[in-house]
Amino acid sequence: MNRFVWPLIAVAGLLVFLVMGLRHGDPRALPSPFIGKPAPEFELPTLKIPEVSIGTETFAGDYALVNVWATWCVMCRAEHPFLLELAAARAIPIYGINWRDSRVEAIRWLDDLGDPYLASAYDADGRVGIDWGVYGAPETFLVDPEGTVIYKHLGPLDPVIWQREFVARMSGGGQAE
Amino acid sequence: MLPEIGQFSLILALSLAICQTVLPLIGAHRGDAAMMGVARTAATGQFLFVAVAFGCLTYAFLADDFSVLYVANHSQLALPDLYKVSAVWGAHEGSLLLWIFILAAWTVAVARFSSGLPEAFAARVIGVLGFLSVGFLLFAILTSNPFDRLVPAAVDGGDLNPLLQDPGLAIHPPLLYIGYVGFSVAFAFAIAAMISGDLDQKWAKWTRPWTTVAWLFLTLGIALGSWWAYYELGWGGWWFWDAVENASFMPWLIGTALIHSLAVTEKRGLFKSWTLLLAISAFSLSLLGTFLVRSGIIVSVHAFATDPTRGFFILTFLAVVVIGALILYAWRAPSMDSDVGFGLLSRETFLLLNNVLLVVATTLVLIGTLSPLVVEMATGEKISIGPPWFNVAFLVPMIPLVILLGMGMHTAWRTQKSDSWVRVFKIPAIIAVLLGVVIPLMIYGRISILLVVGCAAAVWIVVSSLILPVRSLLREKGTAGITRSALGMCIAHLGMGSFVLGATIVSAFGVESDQALTPGGSIEAAGYEFHMAELRNVQGPNFSAIEAVIEIRDDGDLVATVLPQKRQYLVQKSPMTEAGIRAGLDKDLFVALGDQLGNNTWSVRVQYKPLIRLIWLGALIMALGGLIAISDRRYRVNVREKAVSETGEAEATA
Numbered sequence: 001m002n003r004f005v006w007p008l009i010a011v012a013g014l015l016v017f018l019v020m021g022l023r024h025g026d027p028r029a030l031p032s033p034f035i036g037k038p039a040p041e042f043e044l045p046t047l048k049i050p051e052v053s054i055g056t057e058t059f060a061g062d063y064a065l066v067n068v069w070a071t072w073c074v075m076c077r078a079e080h081p082f083l084l085e086l087a088a089a090r091a092i093p094i095y096g097i098n099w100r101d102s103r104v105e106a107i108r109w110l111d112d113l114g115d116p117y118l119a120s121a122y123d124a125d126g127r128v129g130i131d132w133g134v135y136g137a138p139e140t141f142l143v144d145p146e147g148t149v150i151y152k153h154l155g156p157l158d159p160v161i162w163q164r165e166f167v168a169r170m171s172g173g174g175q176a177e
Numbered sequence: 178m179l180p181e182i183g184q185f186s187l188i189l190a191l192s193l194a195i196c197q198t199v200l201p202l203i204g205a206h207r208g209d210a211a212m213m214g215v216a217r218t219a220a221t222g223q224f225l226f227v228a229v230a231f232g233c234l235t236y237a238f239l240a241d242d243f244s245v246l247y248v249a250n251h252s253q254l255a256l257p258d259l260y261k262v263s264a265v266w267g268a269h270e271g272s273l274l275l276w277i278f279i280l281a282a283w284t285v286a287v288a289r290f291s292s293g294l295p296e297a298f299a300a301r302v303i304g305v306l307g308f309l310s311v312g313f314l315l316f317a318i319l320t321s322n323p324f325d326r327l328v329p330a331a332v333d334g335g336d337l338n339p340l341l342q343d344p345g346l347a348i349h350p351p352l353l354y355i356g357y358v359g360f361s362v363a364f365a366f367a368i369a370a371m372i373s374g375d376l377d378q379k380w381a382k383w384t385r386p387w388t389t390v391a392w393l394f395l396t397l398g399i400a401l402g403s404w405w406a407y408y409e410l411g412w413g414g415w416w417f418w419d420a421v422e423n424a425s426f427m428p429w430l431i432g433t434a435l436i437h438s439l440a441v442t443e444k445r446g447l448f449k450s451w452t453l454l455l456a457i458s459a460f461s462l463s464l465l466g467t468f469l470v471r472s473g474i475i476v477s478v479h480a481f482a483t484d485p486t487r488g489f490f491i492l493t494f495l496a497v498v499v500i501g502a503l504i505l506y507a508w509r510a511p512s513m514d515s516d517v518g519f520g521l522l523s524r525e526t527f528l529l530l531n532n533v534l535l536v537v538a539t540t541l542v543l544i545g546t547l548s549p550l551v552v553e554m555a556t557g558e559k560i561s562i563g564p565p566w567f568n569v570a571f572l573v574p575m576i577p578l579v580i581l582l583g584m585g586m587h588t589a590w591r592t593q594k595s596d597s598w599v600r601v602f603k604i605p606a607i608i609a610v611l612l613g614v615v616i617p618l619m620i621y622g623r624i625s626i627l628l629v630v631g632c633a634a635a636v637w638i639v640v641s642s643l644i645l646p647v648r649s650l651l652r653e654k655g656t657a658g659i660t661r662s663a664l665g666m667c668i669a670h671l672g673m674g675s676f677v678l679g680a681t682i683v684s685a686f687g688v689e690s691d692q693a694l695t696p697g698g699s700i701e702a703a704g705y706e707f708h709m710a711e712l713r714n715v716q717g718p719n720f721s722a723i724e725a726v727i728e729i730r731d732d733g734d735l736v737a738t739v740l741p742q743k744r745q746y747l748v749q750k751s752p753m754t755e756a757g758i759r760a761g762l763d764k765d766l767f768v769a770l771g772d773q774l775g776n777n778t779w780s781v782r783v784q785y786k787p788l789i790r791l792i793w794l795g796a797l798i799m800a801l802g803g804l805i806a807i808s809d810r811r812y813r814v815n816v817r818e819k820a821v822s823e824t825g826e827a828e829a830t831a
Contacts, residue, residue, distance in 0.1 A: 004510045007454060008503040011461070015496050018468070021550050022488045072772070074751055 039066075039141070039149050040131040044121035047098050047106055054121045058095065059143050063170050065094045066141040067117070067157075068129065070101040071109045073137040079156030080113055086162070087116035092170075096120030099129050099137055142166055180245050183233030184324040187274075190226035190281070191314040193219050197284075197307030201300035205372075213300035217288040220303050223310060224281040231278045234323050235265050244330035247271060247323045253336035253748050255719040263347030264337045269471060269487075270323035272350055276467075277313045279351070279358045284310065287362055287387070294383060301369035302362075309361055312494045320487050336719065336748035345405040353398030353425055357463040359391020360432060364460035367453045368502060371509040381443035381452065386807040388439060388456075392432045393803035399425050400796030408756050413689055413767055413784045415792055418567040423546045424466030427539050431459045434535035437528050444590055447517055447525060450510035451532070457506060461499045462539075468495055469546070520592030527585030534574040534581075541570045579634045579677055582670060583641035605644070609637035616678075621686045621787070631681030638674035642667045665806025672798030679791025688785040691771065694725075695778045703785035706730040707768060710738075712777060720744045720753075725779065727757060727768050736766070741781075743770045765789050 043055040059066070067083065069076040087094055096117035098106045103122060110120075123129055132141070142151040151169050153161060197219035204212025234247075238261045243249040251264045251271070266272040284306040291299040317323070340346070366384045370376040402422065407415045416422065435455040441448045468491040519525040545562045552560050587601045613633025618624045646667050649659035659667075688703040699708040711726040722744040729736045739757030746753065756769040764787040771780035 002507070002511055004450065005507045007457075008500065008507050011499050011503055015492070015500070017547075017551075018492055020554060022492060 035149055035152060037149060038147050039143050040128075042121070042128045042131060044097075044123055044128055047096070047103065047110075047120040047122040050103075050122070052119075054095070054119050056147060058119070059093070060145070060147055062145055063092055064143045065092050065166075066097060066132075066143060067094060068097045068099050068132070068134050068137050068139040068141075069120075070099050070137045071105045072101065075156045076138045077113075079138055079158070080116070082157055082159065082162070083116035084114050092166075093118050097123050097128065097132070097134075099123050099134065100126045142169060144170075179233045180237055180242070180324040180326065183230040183237075184322065186226040186230040186233070187314060187318055187322075187324075190223045190230065190277075191311065191318060193223040193226065194307050194310040194314055197223055198304050198311055200304075201307070202304040205297040205300040205304070208297070210296065213296055216300045216303040216307075220281075220284045220288045220307065223307070224285045227274075227278050227281045230324075231265075231274055234271060234274060235262060237324075238262065238264055241334070242330075243332070243334050244327055245323075246325045246327040249327050249331040249334045251334065251337050253334040253719060255747070256334075256337060256342075257718055259344070259347060260337055260342050263341070266350045267337050267341050270317070270321045272354075273313065273317050273321050274323050275351065276354050276358060277310065277317060279354045280306070280310055280313060280361060283355075283358055283362055287365075298369055298373060301372055302365045305365035305368045306361060309365075309498070312498070316487075316490050316494065320490050333748075336746065339720070339744070339746040339749055339751055339753045340409065342719075342746075343405060343409055345401055346409070349398060349401045349405060351398075352394050352401060356391050356393075356395025356398050356432075357425070357428060357466070359387065359394060360428060360456075360460040360463050362387040362391065363435065363456040364502070367456035368505065371453065371505045374509060374512070376449050376453070376513050378443050378446050381439050382811070384456070385436070385439045385443060386812045388432065388435055388459075389803045389807050392429070392436055393800040395425070395429050395432060396796050396800045396803070399429060400793050400800075403796075404793050407789070408758055408767075410754075413687075413756075413769070413782065413786065415683075415789065416564075418542075418545065418562075418564050420546050421466075421470050423542050424469050427542055427546075428459050428462040428466060430535050430539040430542070431455055431462055434532045434539075435459050437531050437535075441525055441528050445517060445519070445525060446515050447519065448529070448532075449513045449515065450506075453506060453510055453513070455532070457499070457502045461495070461502070464491070464495045464498065468492055519590075522588065522593045522595055522598065524585060524588045524590045524593070527581055527588055530581050531578065531585065534578040538571060538574040538578075541574070542567070545570065576630060576634065579638055579673070582673070583637045586641055586666070586670065587644065601644070602641070605637060605640040608640050609633045612636040617682075617685070621682065623685070625685070628681065628685050631677060631685075635674045635678035635681060638670055638677065642670040642674060660809055662806045662809035662811075665802045665804070665809070667802070668805055669799045669802025672795045672800075672802060674795070675791045675798055676795030679788045679795060682788040683786050683792070686785075686787050687789070689782065690784070691780055691782050693774055693778050694781040696725075700781070700783065702783045704731070705736065705766060705783075705785065706733075707781070707783050709781075712779075715742070717744065719748065720746045722755070723770070725757070725768075725770055725781075727781075729759060729766050729768075739766070739768050741768045741770045743773075743779075760790065762790050762794075763787065 039056050039059065041056050043053055046052045046054050065086070083094060086092065094117050096119070098120045100123070103124070106120070106122070110117075121128065126134075138156055140153045140157055141149050142153075144150050151165060153165060196215060200212045200219070201216035203209070204215070234245075236242075237245045237248050238252050239258065241248070241252065241254055241261075243252075247268070247270050251267050252261055256264065264271070266275040284303060287306065288299075288303055291302065294302075363384055366380065366387070370380050399422075402425070403415045406417065407413065435452065438448050438452045438455050442452045468488065471487055471491060545567050549560050549562055552558060583605065584602065588598065610629075610633050613629045613631075613636060614624065616632045616636075617628040645659055646664060649664075652658060690700075690702040692700040692702070694700055694707070694709050696709050696712045699706050701707070706729070708728045708730065709725055710728050713724050713726070715722050715724045722742040724740050724742045727739050727741065729739065737759035739759055741757035742755040744753040744755060745751075754769050754771075756767055758768075759766040764785060767782075767784040767786060769782045769784075771782055774780050
């Protein structure tokens with residue numbers, strides 16, 4: 001074999017690799033090691049009433065949406081109207097984790113924009129966010145009635161994603177990824 | 178109606194591109210003059226129809242035609258007209274159309290200026306370019322039609338990404354694409370030479386100016402992108418080793434290697450197969466860059482519309498083009514190498530080392546760009562390879578490269594006598610080492626090995642680049658001066674020296690500091706006092722902003738007043754940072770507003786960036802060098818001297 005064939009072999013290898021990379025799936029779907037596992041345990045004060053606490057067992061018994069949000073997060077504002085719609089349609093119980101935020105501002109935000117959450121946990125230092133593997137707000141977890149995380153979405157929710165990723169998993173028995 | 182005309186024009190352009198590919202290639206094979214004659218006509222026609230399509234899309238933007246999906250997604254009534262035009266290439270579909278338009282323009286330029294080439298050769302070049310047009314037109318028509326309608330039409334559009342609403346970024350993509358796509362000409366020349374089996378020194382002479390023009394546009398495009406990232410992203414850095422930046426940088430590195438290797442092929446008839454391989458690689462890397470940016474295979478801050486179908490299409494096209502070219506290469510290249518020798522100490526040796534080091538650098542950047550993907554596929558983990566790795570890895574080939582650069586310029590072709598050679602470098606080397614110590618120590622007050630190496634290398638390049646032009650200026654009347662092409666080389670290398678100096682100093686002595694600031698308050702950084710005199714609201718056409726009036730003082734003397742802004746765009750709701758910069762050749766003082774901390778308190782990022790302008794100035798000088806080099810007489814004579822069959826005589830200097 002002459003040396004002029006080597007570039008061809010190298011490039012062919014690179015191309016095979018790129019095809020595999022492309023088949024590998026959506027690069028934006030950051031993997032969550034929590035999918036298919038029980039939701040990480042936590043116990044936090046609720047946002048509005050610090051004396052009352054909220055934890056993993058609060059979600060039990062039904063599908064639940066756990067939405068990580070903050071007032072400083074621009075995209076949270078963008079997805080907020082859709083969360084309100086979901087809440088108004090009673091599509092699913094929605095819980096919030098108010099992440100690395102100021103309690104005063106967070107309550108003011110809910111007063112101003114409306115509150116889609118049955119309750120929001122107040123995670124001031126982001127400790128629970130670390131347990132849940134939060135990369136950045138907004139992030140939304142879908143938890144099944146047994147308390148297992150079956151899906152995680154990064155970025156704002158919208159009707160298309162809701163139908164395609166969430167509703168499908170709830171009615172279809174929720175195949176874990 | 179106009180969008181449909183645009184779409185129809187694209188389809189007609191595709192039909193003509195098919196003619197432009199098939200007929201001239203068959204004609205060249207059979208020696209049929211009539212079929213070869215189709216090449217120029219078809220290329221011109223294809224260009225006209227692509228231009229019509231491009232015009233239709235531009236018009237749709239200017240007329241706020243929100244019944245076109247692409248316009249509705251990327252424009253808005255209140256968007257200033259300049260950005261309505263630049264929004265044409267603000268996202269995937271339109272930028273692909275721009276790519277096609279530029280490819281067609283290059284083809285027409287080749288058709289127009291190729292009258293000095295043998296008819297069969299010109300037909301093959303235009304045919305190969307036509308094949309590339311077919312691929313991209315199919316890509317646009319099948320997967321990324323910019324003229325898709327939106328029914329019912331939107332009342333107002335979704336606005337252009339605010340990051341792109343900037344004059345610098347408005348012209349960054351066209352410059353970059355002219356460069357990227359320009360390498361397709363060198364590619365087509367390489368393929369045509371391999372099909373015909375003839376590759377002589379004249380081939381290199383024809384290819385050189387085209388390659389240099391593409392390279393100089395790519396240089397400008399990359400520099401503009403870097404400048405934009407510096408003032409617009411608000412981080413104050415000038416290069417981030419982002420996957421998309423790398424995608425444009427790799428063709429640049431290989432293009433630079435190609436320019437040098439072409440010089441050897443033209444002057445000495447050596448490195449032929451190597452030059453061919455570089456010509457194929459430069460364009461292949463342009464295609465790879467397109468693929469990486471548009472398939473979404475790599476996550477990046479530039480994130481273009483990502484769509485796996487598009488990824489597959491480009492990958493298939495990439496495979497056809499590159500594999501096809503390399504099969505041809507494996508078949509034809511072995512018969513092309515000449516066995517002319519050259520001495521160990523000769524310009525050929527230095528250019529060979531230049532090529533090896535540039536290819537090593539490219540390979541390192543490629544490994545750094547793709548390895549997150551490898552790791553993810555192997556382990557499922559997302560990792561990112563950051564600037565620290567790239568900075569170190571890239572320096573390894575770069576330090577020897579810049580040192581050898583100064584020597585190579587003053588080494589003769591074929592063989593160089595070593596005693597006269599050493600004498601040339603005595604003074605530049607002394608100056609370089611001296612200034613390498615003096616600049617950091619005396620001006621900036623600190624010194625380290627890397628600093629001395631960087632500064633000495635920069636001075637070394639500058640001084641050795643000046644020798645030839647200065648000698649030419651001081652020469653006796655009536656003797657021959659420096660040729661344009663040698664002058665261009667010296668100036669381009671001078672630009673490199675400017676870049677190295679700027680990059681060294683700003684990396685070592687740049688100061689960045691984040692502090693809290695309220696109106697009436699002051700902070701200090703790098704010996705300057707930053708005083709916030711006022712905080713006010715301002716209104717733009719499609720944004721509202723908070724603007725700080727910051728007075729910068731040095732020992733109580735007012736140096737500058739800068740006006741950084743935090744903008745809120747009305748439609749896309751995203752906050753944008755507009756830095757306030759006092760730009761100077763010696764230093765930049767940079768103020769950017771961060772987050773609002775309290776009622777009137779802002780986190781403010783202030784930066785002191787000495788000599789950062791030399792980085793972009795260096796790139797500008799390099800591009801200027803390229804421009805001077807292609808104005809050399811022998812390229813103009815080339816057009817006229819039709820079919821004179823003398824081989825390019827080796828001159829003593831480049």
